[in-house]
Amino acid sequence: MTKQSRILPEYDLDFEVVNRIPWFREELLAWFDSQGRSFPWREQGRTAYEVLVAEILLQRTTAAKVAWAYNAFLDRYPSWNALVQVSSENLQEYLKPLGLWLQKAQVFQSLATAVEERADSLPSSRSELEQLPGIGQYIASAVLLTLYNQPEPLVDVNMSRVLERFFGSRKLADIRYDPYLQTLSRRIVNSERSLQVNWAILDLGALVCKNGTPLCLQCPLRAKCKFYKQRTLRQVELPIARVAEATTVYVVASSEDVCTSRTSGSTEIVSSPYSDLELSMDDTPMVDAPSTPE
Numbered sequence: 001m002t003k004q005s006r007i008l009p010e011y012d013l014d015f016e017v018v019n020r021i022p023w024f025r026e027e028l029l030a031w032f033d034s035q036g037r038s039f040p041w042r043e044q045g046r047t048a049y050e051v052l053v054a055e056i057l058l059q060r061t062t063a064a065k066v067a068w069a070y071n072a073f074l075d076r077y078p079s080w081n082a083l084v085q086v087s088s089e090n091l092q093e094y095l096k097p098l099g100l101w102l103q104k105a106q107v108f109q110s111l112a113t114a115v116e117e118r119a120d121s122l123p124s125s126r127s128e129l130e131q132l133p134g135i136g137q138y139i140a141s142a143v144l145l146t147l148y149n150q151p152e153p154l155v156d157v158n159m160s161r162v163l164e165r166f167f168g169s170r171k172l173a174d175i176r177y178d179p180y181l182q183t184l185s186r187r188i189v190n191s192e193r194s195l196q197v198n199w200a201i202l203d204l205g206a207l208v209c210k211n212g213t214p215l216c217l218q219c220p221l222r223a224k225c226k227f228y229k230q231r232t233l234r235q236v237e238l239p240i241a242r243v244a245e246a247t248t249v250y251v252v253a254s255s256e257d258v259c260t261s262r263t264s265g266s267t268e269i270v271s272s273p274y275s276d277l278e279l280s281m282d283d284t285p286m287v288d289a290p291s292t293p294e
């Protein structure tokens with residue numbers, strides 16, 4: 001059966017969101033240049049085979065796990081043909097430590113057969129890539145970005161989490177078809193350093209803007225982060241309710257980490273007592289996410 005590649009309509013982003021994109025990208029790239037992770041599959045000059053092997057291994061497992069297995073996998077199975085020749089049982093056994101071994105083995109072998117039928121070449125359009133077995137929106141984007149230098153966003157649960165916390169929530173449950181998230185991520189990675197912007201978002205999601213408890217005080221983006229600002233406001237407002245009878249009332253001001261203190265009609269600016277607190281939250285559930293490489 002032919003798979004349908006869905007074309008999403010452009011979402012009309014708020015001016016306030018559009019306005020923060022350049023700052024987000026620049027701060028993130030500066031952070032990535034000193035703190036970004038290096039992996040063997042990020043080295044320059046990787047072949048189509050090496051790129052696809054990495055993306056399939058990374059499905060629903062951590063980059064750290066794949067890092068130790070990647071080069072060994074390429075030594076053992078150096079080509080599409082090697083994957084066609086190996087028995088399914090042997091391949092599954094080898095993939096066991098990485099999880100989803102049955103599905104990954106099936107994808108490797110059916111994709112290897114399909115690519116061999118094309119004389120080892122890969123198409124360069126999304127619609128054709130997504131016709132190949134095991135290739136969905138995320139892996140097609142990774143191929144277009146890495147091999148064909150097209151500014152495609154690698155939208156997975158990690159990227160989604162970072163963008164939603166910084167810019168605001170998505171509109172639909174399924175991140176692959178959310179027009180807001182897809183439009184926003186495309187605008188963000190539309191840059192001369194598209195590949196690094198993508199990696200920077202994924203690395204920030206893995207190291208700082210973590211699933212569960214984001215390490216906001218270590219984050220280069222917190223000065224303009226929506227989540228951080230809202231969380232800070234909530235932390236400040238809580239004591240207000242508890243001291244309603246007190247003569248001094250704290251009112252949150254518009255600038256970050258600052259609140260005003262009104263006493264007997266006068267107003268003065270004071271530092272927020274919560275500006276040094278580590279912030280945390282339960283992560284928004286991600287529904288029907290396509291992949292989870294970190």
Ligand code: SF4
Binds near residue numbers: 166208210215225228
């Ligand atoms: S400030 Fe916190 S919530 Fe915002 S992007 Fe950084 S780590 Fe994530």
